[in-house]
Amino acid sequence: MSGNMNLTLKIWRQKNANAVGGFETFNVKNISLDSSFLEMLDILNEELELKGVEPVAFEHDCREGICGACSLVINGRPHGPLDKITTCQLHMRHFKDGDIIWIEPWRAKAFPVIKDLIVDRTSFDKIIQAGGFVSVDTGGVPDANAILISKESIETATDAAACIGCGACVAACKNASAMLFVSAKVSQFAVLPQGQPERYLRVEAMVKRMDELGFGSCTNTYACEAECPKGISIRNIARMNRDYFMSKIKSENVEM
Amino acid sequence: MGWFFRALNSSIGKKFVMAITGVCLLLFLIIHLVNNLTLFGGPELFNNVVKNLETIKPLVRVIEVILALIFVFHITNAIRLWIENKKARPVNYKINGSSKNSDIFSRTMFVSGSIIFIFLVIHLRTLWVAFNFGHPKAVTHEYFDILVEAFSSPIYTGLYLVALILLGYHLYHGFQSAFQTFGWNNKKFFPLIKKLGLIYTVIMIIGFASIPIYFFFFYGGNV
Ligand code: HEM
Ligand code: SF4
Ligand code: FES
Numbered sequence: 001m002s003g004n005m006n007l008t009l010k011i012w013r014q015k016n017a018n019a020v021g022g023f024e025t026f027n028v029k030n031i032s033l034d035s036s037f038l039e040m041l042d043i044l045n046e047e048l049e050l051k052g053v054e055p056v057a058f059e060h061d062c063r064e065g066i067c068g069a070c071s072l073v074i075n076g077r078p079h080g081p082l083d084k085i086t087t088c089q090l091h092m093r094h095f096k097d098g099d100i101i102w103i104e105p106w107r108a109k110a111f112p113v114i115k116d117l118i119v120d121r122t123s124f125d126k127i128i129q130a131g132g133f134v135s136v137d138t139g140g141v142p143d144a145n146a147i148l149i150s151k152e153s154i155e156t157a158t159d160a161a162a163c164i165g166c167g168a169c170v171a172a173c174k175n176a177s178a179m180l181f182v183s184a185k186v187s188q189f190a191v192l193p194q195g196q197p198e199r200y201l202r203v204e205a206m207v208k209r210m211d212e213l214g215f216g217s218c219t220n221t222y223a224c225e226a227e228c229p230k231g232i233s234i235r236n237i238a239r240m241n242r243d244y245f246m247s248k249i250k251s252e253n254v255e256m
Numbered sequence: 257m258g259w260f261f262r263a264l265n266s267s268i269g270k271k272f273v274m275a276i277t278g279v280c281l282l283l284f285l286i287i288h289l290v291n292n293l294t295l296f297g298g299p300e301l302f303n304n305v306v307k308n309l310e311t312i313k314p315l316v317r318v319i320e321v322i323l324a325l326i327f328v329f330h331i332t333n334a335i336r337l338w339i340e341n342k343k344a345r346p347v348n349y350k351i352n353g354s355s356k357n358s359d360i361f362s363r364t365m366f367v368s369g370s371i372i373f374i375f376l377v378i379h380l381r382t383l384w385v386a387f388n389f390g391h392p393k394a395v396t397h398e399y400f401d402i403l404v405e406a407f408s409s410p411i412y413t414g415l416y417l418v419a420l421i422l423l424g425y426h427l428y429h430g431f432q433s434a435f436q437t438f439g440w441n442n443k444k445f446f447p448l449i450k451k452l453g454l455i456y457t458v459i460m461i462i463g464f465a466s467i468p469i470y471f472f473f474f475y476g477g478n479v
Contacts, residue, residue, distance in 0.1 A: 010350075012350075023350065073349060073351075073353075075351050075353065076349055076350075076351035076352050076353025076354075076356070077353040077356055077357070081356075102350055102351045104349055104350060104351070107345055107347050107348065107349055108344060108345055109343065109344050109345065109346050110344070172357055174341070174345070174354060174358075174363060175341035175344055175345070176341075176344040176345040177267070177341075177344070179267075207266060207267065207268060208266065210267070211266055211267050214343075214344060215267075215344055216267075216340060216341040216343075216344030216345065217267040217268075217270055217271060217337050217340065217341055218267070218268075218271060219271075219337070219341070219362065219365060219433075220362060220429075220432075220433040220436050220437065221354075221358040221359075221362040221363055222357075222358060222362070223354060223357040223358040226356075226357035226358065227357050234436065234441065235441050235442065235443070235446075237436070237441075238436055238438075238439040238440065238441035238442075239439065240268075240439075241268055241271070241272075241436075241437060241438065241439040242438075242439030243439075244266075244268045245268075245272070245438075245439065248259070248260075248263045253259075254258065254259045255259075256259065256262065
């Protein structure tokens, strides 16, 4: 099955955050069907380096779908044409000999391009800093079963916690909205007893920060859920909306 | 009250305003359709219904103002959200993959809404103004004939039907979208809500479309 293929790549190149970018065309030859998409880019970069051309900058780390570093919008789809995988898990067998592949960075005001295909995703960290945590005081180790949690709650929480913070939801959304990410980070605590003391303050603080950072508003197109490599559900967004309204009604916090 | 206005101006707050005004409009359409279907009862019934409404004119006026305000909130928020959302993605993708991850109804809410708005202006100009401000046939309570006249034009009838299709797009997405915005999405009920939205949309569109079609084919040119 391992016939090799030749491809034409149209890659977004941009020197730095302030430079004007544009697409450049590259040809890669003899790519194995078994190589991954990022390996294909590694091969391209090796060739470019031998030619003395600046390699294409792209982000990656674990290369096994768990860190969220890899990005890339491939032919208009964040993380490429397949569902529920990251770019690093995409293999070349899903492309055909002679294909033209367009590779673009995440596009959002809150994710400015730093170089080529790399964007600055610090705004996600800033949202987490605003409230995406549980403040615990240190002390003795609590008894394992001191707090009972239903299987359903645990599953909902861990499903939400599967979010790797890649930003594909923002990249996919026509409004560059971060609702899926933020709702996953809100929900992973909101359904657990440990998350209750800060439940309402957390959602208000994180939503406020999200708005300040220039992400768009959700219009329920559900493109985020379709493109999320971890299958984070839009039910988390519903939960976040619910908590946000409840917080506005119930909390005595007039600051936010 | 600062917190209240800040809440309404947050991304979720603006969505909430869209959803609550949207739901009011969904309910209004039901009332409007029921009222319009009396047209099928013939000129006498319809003229009487409108005449009866004349007797409670002050109440009708109050409801009209409320309805107008709901539209104003819905539309101004829609424009604000649309502008802000465009700004959130200053550079567009070269290749647009949105057809692979979302349906056309959700992506065209602003377009369908804008067409509905244009339709609304024409609709009010031809019918509401005629009914309320001294059209000779309104003075003699022959409201039915005003409609016969309006729908005798193939262009007007055609535009009416095109606008209705786009209204269908808007309603189909809007119905379930409002539930999601309010946070009423769970595994058990959301599939049902989506189905209800489809049923609502089909009833509304067939119901509203039946009127111009009926008038065009059965009364066309008989003015
Ligand atoms: C009878 C007329 C109308 C009805 C029944 C209606 C209903 C709705 C509903 C139920 C929603 C969903 C709210 C949500 O997503 O939570 C919505 C959204 C929307 N409507 Fe309307 N609408 C009407 C007229 C209009 C008009 C005239 C405009 C003019 C621009 C408009 C623009 C929009 C937009 C842009 C959205 C999407 C906003 C968002 O999702 O953030 N609509 N509408
Ligand atoms: S919700 Fe999904 S798409 Fe968004 S950051 Fe988390 S893992 Fe990535
Ligand atoms: S490189 Fe870690 S998820 Fe792709």
